[in-house]
Amino acid sequence: MSSNEPKFAELLAACTRSAVHLEMRDAYAVDNEADDFETWIRTGQRDTDPASEYWAPWVDLISSTVARGVTVRRARIVSEPVSDYIRYEHAATDVNVRAGEQVRWLPRCHASDLALPGNDFWLFDDHLIRWHHFAGNGAWVRQEISEEPLAAKLCAEAFEAVWARAVPHDQYEIH
Template sequence: MSSNVPPFAELIAACTQSAVHLEMRDVYSVEGERDRFEDWRRGVRLDPADEATWWRPWVDLIRETVARGVVVRRARIVSEPVSEYIRFEHSGTFTNVAAGEDVRWLPRRRASDLALPGNDFWLFDGRLIRWNHFTGDGASAGPELSDDPAAAKLCESAFEAVWERAIPHDEYEIH
């Protein structure tokens, strides 16, 4: 494993086939989302018709990646009833979908018998893992990179098991 992790944009730019992301926390408190989350709490919602207000440069990065033929999928395991943060995430996920990500949601109780890694991750081309570490309160504790084949196999099988059970974004109703 390496503690010298290239920027995410560089990792996904090197990706040629697939990028999958598994999220398993009910609360994230990452620096780049705090203002948007607070705005959402005050009733501000993204307007699907006003794409210029969506999260940039993320939308552009995913569009460019998908245009190169890379399949980008995201699965979220969530406790129900969902946290306020998950409500926030759900309300803005249409931007991920519009950018070209395929997003699904899995209620945590339906994941009980799945073998899952201990941390959220991105898996690039089934071989390179970017672990996302978080503190107890959801702040980023920094990423870590691994090309360990056994860990990549675990991540791939865990993601596919979650994906198979998960509900597509446009069908998932917040509880």
């Protein structure tokens, strides 16, 4: 991220109505999750304490955003049977939900006929996109900010199509 690109918290702070996030990878190799993921693989235990050092910044950010009247939704398209990483994500998604996010899961086989962007993204107030670029191994590469109207329209339509088919977190069973 270059120094002139806004941080995620700044983008969320400027948001007035909605923030939606579409995740389409079956595995991520994000640096700040590495230790927690390794522990989960070894022990099956996942940090789900919203007040923990790991979760508190996210919980505070999302809960304050939702308290301002912004709707925060996250949809995940996943292959089934799911990867270990998706099991890991699912094991702690209740923390996201308790913070105020609405989360849904869509098995990839139900997304075949949907027009989807090539990258994960956050879309803020239906016009500002934060593209997420990852390496083939799931490592974070960079973000890209765009306000290109056709791309924002694609993201909004793709997200809503996924959301309409996806299963709410509390009803999604890992396969």
